[in-house]
Amino acid sequence: MRNPHAGVPFDTSDEDIAVALEDVSIPTLMLSLVHMTGDPGLIRGRLKPAGLFLNEVQGYMSEEDKAEVRAIALDTIRSYRDQGCPEPEPVSADMLHEMMNWLVCEEVPDEYVPMLMEEMELDGTDVRRVDVSANTSDREAFPVVVIGCGQSGLLAGIRLKEAGIPFTIVEKNAGIGGTWWENSYPGARVDVGNHFYCYSFEPSDTWTEYFAQQPELQAYFEAVMTRHGIGLHVRWETEVLGAAWDDHSGTWSVRTREQDGTETTLVARAVISAVGQLNRPSIPEIPGQDTFTGPAFHSARWDHTVELAGKRVAMIGAGASGFQIAPAIAAEVEQLTVFQRTAQWMFPNPNYHEAVGPGVRWALHHLPFYGRWYRFLIFWPGCDKGLEAARVDPDYPDQQRAVSEMNEFTRQMCTEWITSQIGDAPDLAAKVIPDYPATGKRTLQDNGSWLRTLTRDNVELVRTGIDHIEPDAVVTVDGRRYPADVIVYATGFHANRVLWPMEITGRDGVDLRSLWGERPAAYLGITVPGFPNLFCMYGPGTNLAHGGSLIFHSECQMRYITGCIEELIAGGHRSMEPRQEKYDEWHERSQNELKKLVWSQPSVKHSFFKNAYGEIHILSPWRLVDYWNWTKQPEMDDFVVR
Numbered sequence: 001m002r003n004p005h006a007g008v009p010f011d012t013s014d015e016d017i018a019v020a021l022e023d024v025s026i027p028t029l030m031l032s033l034v035h036m037t038g039d040p041g042l043i044r045g046r047l048k049p050a051g052l053f054l055n056e057v058q059g060y061m062s063e064e065d066k067a068e069v070r071a072i073a074l075d076t077i078r079s080y081r082d083q084g085c086p087e088p089e090p091v092s093a094d095m096l097h098e099m100m101n102w103l104v105c106e107e108v109p110d111e112y113v114p115m116l117m118e119e120m121e122l123d124g125t126d127v128r129r130v131d132v133s134a135n136t137s138d139r140e141a142f143p144v145v146v147i148g149c150g151q152s153g154l155l156a157g158i159r160l161k162e163a164g165i166p167f168t169i170v171e172k173n174a175g176i177g178g179t180w181w182e183n184s185y186p187g188a189r190v191d192v193g194n195h196f197y198c199y200s201f202e203p204s205d206t207w208t209e210y211f212a213q214q215p216e217l218q219a220y221f222e223a224v225m226t227r228h229g230i231g232l233h234v235r236w237e238t239e240v241l242g243a244a245w246d247d248h249s250g251t252w253s254v255r256t257r258e259q260d261g262t263e264t265t266l267v268a269r270a271v272i273s274a275v276g277q278l279n280r281p282s283i284p285e286i287p288g289q290d291t292f293t294g295p296a297f298h299s300a301r302w303d304h305t306v307e308l309a310g311k312r313v314a315m316i317g318a319g320a321s322g323f324q325i326a327p328a329i330a331a332e333v334e335q336l337t338v339f340q341r342t343a344q345w346m347f348p349n350p351n352y353h354e355a356v357g358p359g360v361r362w363a364l365h366h367l368p369f370y371g372r373w374y375r376f377l378i379f380w381p382g383c384d385k386g387l388e389a390a391r392v393d394p395d396y397p398d399q400q401r402a403v404s405e406m407n408e409f410t411r412q413m414c415t416e417w418i419t420s421q422i423g424d425a426p427d428l429a430a431k432v433i434p435d436y437p438a439t440g441k442r443t444l445q446d447n448g449s450w451l452r453t454l455t456r457d458n459v460e461l462v463r464t465g466i467d468h469i470e471p472d473a474v475v476t477v478d479g480r481r482y483p484a485d486v487i488v489y490a491t492g493f494h495a496n497r498v499l500w501p502m503e504i505t506g507r508d509g510v511d512l513r514s515l516w517g518e519r520p521a522a523y524l525g526i527t528v529p530g531f532p533n534l535f536c537m538y539g540p541g542t543n544l545a546h547g548g549s550l551i552f553h554s555e556c557q558m559r560y561i562t563g564c565i566e567e568l569i570a571g572g573h574r575s576m577e578p579r580q581e582k583y584d585e586w587h588e589r590s591q592n593e594l595k596k597l598v599w600s601q602p603s604v605k606h607s608f609f610k611n612a613y614g615e616i617h618i619l620s621p622w623r624l625v626d627y628w629n630w631t632k633q634p635e636m637d638d639f640v641v642r
């Protein structure tokens with residue numbers, strides 16, 4: 001069988017190939033040519049990228065050099081086509097490492113190479129799929145309940161199905177997607193490049209934008225679900241109320257409620273929570289908000305029946321969601337007033353709203369391994385570099401302004417980007433340039449649309465605190481009244497209330513919520529002592545503020561979880577839970593590490609990363625490569641197995 005990443009054979013005309021080549025990433029194309037010819041000569045000569053920056057895909061090559069590559073490519077691709085597009089011979093490991101270094105213009109350290117090779121799957125093998133050894137009847141007797149059918153729940157279903165383990169996914173919504181089902185607000189789009197933000201084993205060559213909008217993302221997950229036959233295993237519009245462990249039978253009883261109120265109990269040998277961290281909307285209590293007479297809704301509960309055209313809209317909160325909503329609605333509303341408590345850092349990403357041209361889509365579909373190298377090209381700049389950049393230098397003098405020299409550099413770069421767009425507007429500059437270190441909160445990606453929106457005549461950014469809400473207005477603490485017909489709360493989620501509001505009761509009747517309080521933790525973000533056979537995906541301590549993608553993390557977690565379940569079945573065990581000392585040590589180590597990073601700094605006053613005590617428990621302070629290594633397979637000595 002042909003390697004699925006070797007490209008679909010084609011008979012495209014010379015003219016159409018030449019047109020497609022106008023569009024493509026030239027450095028990525030060059031590596032595809034190396035596969036086609038088996039000759040590394042092309043990347044050992046003069047033509048090479050000069051550097052790499054986040055989402056920069058052309059490698060800063062001159063137009064002349066790119067034209068030269070296109071001419072070589074046209075000849076090579078024509079000849080490859082005329083030979084019938086044969087599957088390229090495998091390339092040696094050393095050569096692949098050389099190709100990596102060449103593409104990203106730096107030495108990719110040895111320790112990263114196995115992870116990247118796995119992520120790219122150049123040999124067409126999905127090694128994150130766990131090989132199963134236990135016999136079929138044992139696995140049939142091990143039903144699993146997965147809570148949630150977003151990206152991680154779908155992945156869980158795919159892996160369990162591959163392993164022959166019976167499972168039911170319980171999903172509160174009527175369709176797949178989780179975040180990408182619920183967040184249908186105008187302008188909702190992902191901010192991780194889509195050719196990386198998709199499962200490693202389910203690449204898509206049809207993305208229409210580099211950072212797809214919500215409908216396209218939801219459709220991707222729907223298509224993957226259909227391809228893997230997961231839909232039949234899902235109970236839609238059914239919410240999990242709670243789950244209780246019975247030590248005697250070694251089972252979880254999972255209580256569910258359907259839309260019509262019918263309650264059912266599912267019995268499972270293991271439970272996988274795939275509920276995410278950002279799905280329970282948080283709306284701050286503001287005096288008088290109940291008296292507001294117009295429509296008022298949260299960004300993740302967008303009311304599409306409300307006509308915004310010609311209305312005065314007050315948007316309270318402007319983090320990642322508000323930042324996308326304002327540019328999407330400003331042109332149609334009569335007046336948009338944005339109430340923002342804290343200014344946001346943003347950095348330039350010119351591709352943020354760009355369409356993927358037909359030439360790139362042709363290359364992704366047909367050229368050998370083009371899509372794989374493109375994935376790596378987008379992944380690498382966000383692979384652990386952001387973590388080093390987030391590290392606090394305790395000797396750096398002005399910690400309110402920056403936490404290190406590198407952080408000061410980032411501040412200057414982002415400030416220049418902001419000021420370059422607003423020109424000589426000191427009032428606006430004072431409102432939009434943050435007063436805390438760069439990257440201290442989740443940094444937003446920008447193509448200029450946010451600041452352009454703020455300079456519109458019908459848009460006002462208000463940084464003064466809100467005092468109260470009246471039936472037709474929002475009033476700030478300085479007494480100013482902002483008339484409004486509609487209120488949009490873009491105020492984020494209960495991110496720190498992990499697994500809330502489910503009632504999870506473990507061994508000896510221990511309630512998970514009481515155990516955690518404000519400090520949720522799980523060993524590797526996955527397992528908790530006293531809660532046997534409970535596995536979290538995107539659990540405490542696994543949110544990524546420094547790069548990577550949650551899909552990458554989910555793939556690490558699900559491989560580990562499948563490994564655990566496999567151990568349970570093959571060993572005939574009733575249960576496993578992490579040793580208390582492992583959990584404690586992990587939590588302490590994670591906390592120590594988090595304290596050394598910019599997100600924890602007191603100068604960052606408001607941030608959903610922090611709990612009520614200003615501590616951080618939901619983020620990962622770890623390098624992706626370490627997390628990947630730690631989650632390759634469970635260490636059974638870390639567990640109490642019964």
Ligand code: NAP
Nearest residue numbers: 190191284317318319320321341342442490491492606608
């Ligand atoms: P968020 O980043 O937590 O932003 C919430 C906004 O509401 C902030 O402006 C916050 O102000 C404000 N707010 C919250 N409570 C407030 C209060 N009591 N008084 C005044 N203002 C208040 O939430 P989000 O924008 O929904 O984004 C959440 C996360 O979802 C993101 O960080 C990201 O992980 C994900 N997301 C991603 C994308 C994307 O991929 N592009 C898009 C949307 C969301 P402060 O800043 O002062 O707290």
